[in-house]
Amino acid sequence: MIPTRRRALLSAASGLTLGLASAARAQTAPPTPAEAPSSGAWPNRPVRIIVPAPGGGGTADTLARVFSQEMEKRVGQRVLVDNRGGANGNIGALAGARATPDGYTILWSWAGTLATGPALYKDLPFDPEKDFEPVALIGNVPNVLVVNKDLPIHSLQEFGDYARAHPNGINFGSTGNGSSMHLAGELYKSLTGAQMVHVPYAAPAAGVTDLLAGRIQAMFNLITGVAPQVRAGAVTPIAILDDRRSPQLPDVPTTAELGMPGLVFGTWFGLFLPKGVDPALLRRINAVANEILADPAARTRFEEQGMTPLGGDPARLANFLHEEIGRHAALVRQSGARNE
CATH class of the missing domain: 3.40.190.10 (Periplasmic binding protein-like II)
Structure with missing residues (x-):
């Protein structure tokens, strides 16, 4: 690889490292359920979480099911996982974008579909930034x-x-x-x-x-x-490939420890709602998500699956997604990866 390409990707890698590290360490206190505006009777029927991956125990599906179980405990209604696999997550993401914005359909998605996808596909049927309301940054694996x-x-x-x-x-x-x-x-x-x-x-x-x-x-x-x-x-x-050790493999050193801080890579997960949802309802669902991520027992469940819980307000996820789209685009260009 020629030096200019290596410099470009080193820059992209550095940005990616800083992005994930800052996400993990942000000190902004998330809203609590008591602070969230009233969202009326929500939920008064089951809530559906679309997971753009097949069921059966993959990383995305497993983590989403942990989240749905924890959410059920807090909202008093069933929270159902709706697996919509196919096309690298694009089928499920499109279903999430087209859902009624009433808070009863939530999209559980991740870096590959929403940050890498725009650089891999010429004509995505949705826009990750324009067609969704970011709810909460859940965590990173x-x-x-x-x-x-x-x-x-x-x-x-x-x-x-x-x-x-x-x-x-x-x-x-x-x-x-x-x-x-x-x-x-x-x-x-x-x-x-x-x-x-x-x-x-x-x-x-x-x-x-x-x-x-x-x-x-x-x-x-x-x-x-x-x-x-x-x-x-x-x-x-x-x-x-991180700057902190994993509770799942605590004896394995990180790339940062070993002198390669630019070699940081993983998959982050977030919650999204269709565009047009009531802002008070958005904040209510964000508050529930942050309550889950702050609960020690729930955090342990996520960490046992290899995920570092993150959290924060909707703006945090919106800004993070915007930055990640740019970083992943640089990595895709340098790698030559392409899907038609």
Whole structure:
């Protein structure tokens, strides 16, 4: 990669690091339910949370179900998860955008669909900033670099040394072009000049299976997708792509600790409502979300799934989404990822 491209992506990586770090550390106190304006009788019937992913235990689905269970405890009505998988989340996101803005349909979405998607697709059927009302930034799940246990690699330094000694000798798996696993690997390549081969899979489990068998050598997987294999000693963990250690894998160092603070990547999650919802209702749902994220027991449930709870007011998510769209666009351009 030529020096100008490396400088551009280093700048993008630095911005991404600062964006996630500032989101995790913001000190603005979220509104409490007592401060939220009256939202009438809401809810007086079940609430639906659209998850733009298939059911069955994936990261997005699992976290959304934890959130829905915690929300049920607080609103006195059923909170149902409505899985709408397909098209990298675009089908579910479009359903969320077209829903009636009455507070009974909430979109649970994430970085890949709303921040990466605009750079991957020429004609999205929705605009992440114009077609939604941001409610709350829920949390972030970082990626972790893991390698096949038979490789002579046990540290980030050794990973770099091996990559330099074996150009294109490391095949790294992902869940497709533009996924967090792909862009994390491309970010590593750009920061180090390493030559690696990207191998996309339709599902993360297939990539993990090939990693265990040695058909690929590495993955920049989400913690939720590979933590059991790490704990079982089936793969070798190298580093968490974050500036803080994960409660799921507390013994695995971070890239920031290991001298690569620009190598930070993960998937953040947020709540969104269709455009046009009553502002008082928006604040009421935001207050419920922040009450959940502030509850120690609920936080533990999220952390056990690899997510760092965040929270904050709607403006925080709106500003964060705007910044992330720009950062992800830079990473997609540099990686060459594209979906038509």
